[in-house]
Amino acid sequence: MGTTNHISTKWLGNMAFESTNTSGYTFKIDVAKEDGGDSSGLRPKALMLSSLAGCSGLDIAGLIKKMKLDVDEFHIETIANLTDEHPKYYDKVVIEYHFYGSNLIEAKLQRAVDLSVEKYCGVMEMFRRFAELEIKTIFHSK
Known part of the structure; x- marks a missing residue:
């Protein structure tokens, strides 16, 4: 239970x-x-996207801390396509993870993203039930 x-x-x-x-x-x-x-x-549907980014972001922030990674800035862009017919829902969602810093360890940050996407984020799992997800990790070295 x-x-x-x-x-x-x-x-x-x-x-x-x-x-x-x-x-x-x-x-x-x-x-x-x-x-x-x-x-x-x-807006209710947009809140779902905030929940998705927030859930995954919390996973990754925890892993950044645990792995002692040096990240200056981190943000998530969530871009979703809403269907035309009622009931309207998100059928495709692109989630972009942006990392900024001069000492980014890309392999470890990618591992943190993968762990969130594939294992930890419950909201991601819920979205997977009704939407096609595209995950992008973008590194911005300073």
Whole structure:
């Protein structure tokens, strides 16, 4: 039996909601004005991409620390294609891992990315169930 997560999401009126994360923090969800909202919160589908990048990023940050790697900067670009037909979902997702530094050990950083993508990141595994994933690792040596 796995762990149960319970999220409480409350309607704030019009098209806005407030959702409480398991961390105890809250965030607002809304849609664009052209869709009837006030554009005052995060978009649900885009939040999925943030969850994907955040989950994998946390894995990699932990591995950078554990492997004592020298990285000046690290960011993830997540570019997703949304289907045209309802229900719209992401069918193709490109995840780019960008590493910056003057002492990058590329093989070890690639290993950290691979471990996250193939073994540790649960959100990545969920995405794999409905989308084609393309992983790119880009090194920017200073």
